[in-house]
Amino acid sequence: MGRSPCCDKNGLKKGPWTQEEDTKLVEYIQIRGPGNWRTLPTNAGLQRCGKSCRLRWTNYLRPDIKRGRFSFEEEETIVQLHSVLGNKWSAIAARLPGRTDNEIKNYWNTHIRKRLLKSGIDPVTHSPRLDHLDLSSILNSAQVSLSNLLNFQTLLNPEILKLATLLASSSSNQENLMNHMDQTLTNHQLPSCTSMPTSSQYLSPNMNGQIVDETLMLPCLPDNHGMLPSQNFNFDSALSMPMSSPMPLNSSSTLVNSSSTEDDRETYCSMFKFEIPESFEFDDFI
DNA sequence: AAAGTCTGCAACCGCTTTCTT
């Protein structure tokens, strides 16, 4: 049953490939094609395992590989695809002709990720990093003016702004609130970056006005902290406050995935200011 | 100029999925 072992691991070479090995592999594949990786090393006269050969070929020796720096367009494409696909490097690579998943992964980790972090954007969620924002000073220096707050729309999640506006409107609680938010945002109590919520998750009141995701974000909000007049607090009215949409979403966009929620789509689109056409089929895309 | 540190990337590791028997 099954197949015979792929290779005898003993005596096989590891580490960087030599020019001679590359030549052997390329010449063999040019003649016979990639085919069976298990038998390829032996047939090609290489002291490597098939896995190593496959990796070397797909990531480096393939003739259609585009070497050199990523263009601006490629970089933007990677960011956009990553916002939808996450760390599905092979799926992203499939959209970038000539680039390998390994190359994209490396480029993401060494360049794009750092650039996003520097811009205050969480590279995992593609949302602004609240722990890098001094909300207290923002709100205080702006005298908690709604118009000033709205100027931050391009930086902050609109729902956060709604919250900040709401909180700020209660001047008697403002100082405590801001202190608490600062403490909360900077000293952890926020989830780590890897578990940061997507924009639609920042505040997720359910139909009853309760915070749905209890793991997150609003330790400063009702109940036990006593910071807000929780009995009078009404999320529905708070969230229905008039706010212009900073990142317009094409309301006719089709769901990216049949299993996705409306919120998911909004999250993806609003975060990156790109629209998903109606004809888009997520399954096909993958 | 030497030593230490940082950065980028090729390659490996280990897990999951797909395929073959």
Place this chain on the structure above:
DNA sequence: CAAGAAAGCGGTTGCAGACTT
């Protein structure tokens, strides 16, 4: 259908070269 190997994939590591002190 089950077992097990191959292939695929994403995370991590190690090292060479660049940069800083």
